[in-house]
Amino acid sequence: MRIGLLTDGGYPYATGESRLWCDRLVRGLPQHEFDLFALSRSADQEQQGWVRLPDRVGRVRTAAMWTHFSEDTRHTGRPRGLTGRLATGLGRSYGRRDRRRFTAHMAALVGAVCAGAETGPEPEGVDAGTVAGLFTDGLYGLAELAGEHGGLHHALRSETTVRIVETACRAPGTGRTVHGATVPDYLAFVAELERSLRPLSLDWYDEDGLGAVDLCHAASGGAAALPGLLAKRFFGVPLLVTEHAVPLRAHYLAAPEAPLGAPVRALLANFHGLLASEVYRQAALITPGNTHVRRWQERFGADRNKLRTVYPGMEAERFAAVGEGDDEGGPATLVWIGRIEPAKDLIALLHAFAEVLRAEPDARLRIFGAPVQGAEGDTYLAQCRALAAQLFPDEATDAHAVGDNPVTFEEIGGPEVPDLAEAYAAGGVVVLSSVVEGFPISLVEAMFCGRATVSTDVGAVVEVVGGTGLVVPPRNPRALADACVALLRDPERRARLGAAARARALELFTVEQNLAAFRGIYLDLVGHAPSRWTTPPDPGDPAGPPRPFATPPEAHVLGALPPGRIAGALPAGAARPSAGVAVGAPAAAGASRVPSWALDAEGVCAGARGAGDGDA
Structure with a gap:
């Protein structure tokens, strides 16, 4: 199957978090193909380059989270590399209808952030479900708008956004810290919010990008998992989230030293808390690296039935x-x-x-x-x-x-x-x-x-x-x-x-136990996922062929199949499988491959026998 590995400030870059773990995962599961979708965090990280990638990595798409919003990340000649272009849509051609949509979605998102900016994931006097609903409505509404117009960078940094933030901060019921925000605080929060929502404006969300994978595996929560949220919403791709540390905890610890005012820190803390809660809610499975991480995830709404501790693998x-x-x-x-x-x-x-x-x-x-x-x-x-x-x-x-x-x-x-x-x-x-x-x-x-x-x-x-x-x-x-x-x-x-x-x-704590755990998790998640469509179905006409695995586990049949024994299982005019196909070997162009579950004990395709072949 094809796995979309989502990273933030790590693999495939030579420096950063989780790079060793991700590299061992990709190299240790040769039966799967991997597409990498990586966010970089600094110019120095990009200058250090990438680690040497194995052949099973098909495509690499990267995007910078540290540049100014008008800059575009360019490919630097690395093998199999593709960049995530940062479009600058919704500029002066922003129509009246789209302006209303943007204002409504941004007001919902920022209103949810301001509602509990000082009280954590369960704001006092405010229904947590209502806050979460406002946040997700705003988030996915902005994502749909970005998909239609090629980006939201100008809109997220616009005067309209600043006024929305000001109105939300001064609304009745907001805490004293947020209520005392000033214009520099509004501008600082808008700048940080644009960076956090930058993945919405990437060109990864198409049939050749995240829509082409069978499973999205986010190597951390937060910004890295945001593309996985949209892949699930637009293409039905299951999302797996692995956290060896808690990005939200790291954000809280860094906040007092950050060069930002108290209102901005409070707003950002609640934004990341709401985003983490949505990631945990949408994930098909969450694999914390230890119980300490697990407790943080449960505090922010992770369902215990979705949690499975998988310790990081290390080279003994x-x-x-x-x-x-x-x-x-x-x-x-x-x-x-x-x-x-x-x-x-x-x-x-x-x-x-x-x-x-x-x-x-x-x-x-x-x-x-x-x-x-x-x-x-x-x-x-x-x-x-x-x-x-x-x-x-x-x-x-x-x-x-x-x-x-x-x-x-x-x-x-x-x-x-x-x-x-x-x-x-x-x-x-x-x-x-x-x-x-x-x-x-x-x-x-x-x-x-x-x-x-x-x-x-x-x-x-x-x-x-x-x-x-x-x-x-x-x-x-x-x-x-x-x-x-x-x-x-x-x-x-x-x-x-x-x-x-x-x-x-x-x-x-060995690499072997870590790989064995994820080998089983991948097969279990994709095996239980519903069939997906080649393109998002039209609500008025849902009929259409379901999308199978991009690379199903049963696609590679060990040994040769006698051509005459499978004729009844192939449609008229279909090409026959080549003899001697090995496990893990790619099929020739145009060749049909028979899944292992379709063969009986003698290697004959089920349904290919005639009435006199001994069927009961």
């Missing part, structure tokens, strides 16, 4: 040599691995290690990582180095060798630590000190390596670790230090926890 072979070896690494060494940023709370870790060092003078802490890009990451790394120099004045200097310092800041790839597995092998205990975490990848990698772990209770940490590691409250250096000292003083316990951790990781 990369860490097999360390995990299966007897070397315990540095038995008195703590290892921390990750991106150096405030959310990882290295400050608390350094304070905790000062307590560890008092109890165990031979202990060492090796920090492997690089700061996140930007001034914030460099500033935080400098703060951590300064704190280390203050807490350990005699040892923490760059002039000393690695073995002489109780605390070292290192990067993976040097002569002493050439790869990631070697970094985990350098210590006897792996520490995670985060205050914010989604799915803790570094923790799973440590488990593959058979290392005992000490972690803070954030995100999906408890779910991942199970009973194979120690978990302490976040922002508690004393508890973190006590747990580390307990493991450093008990080598038998370290070994026992490390072996249990490796067994748990191999059972739950």
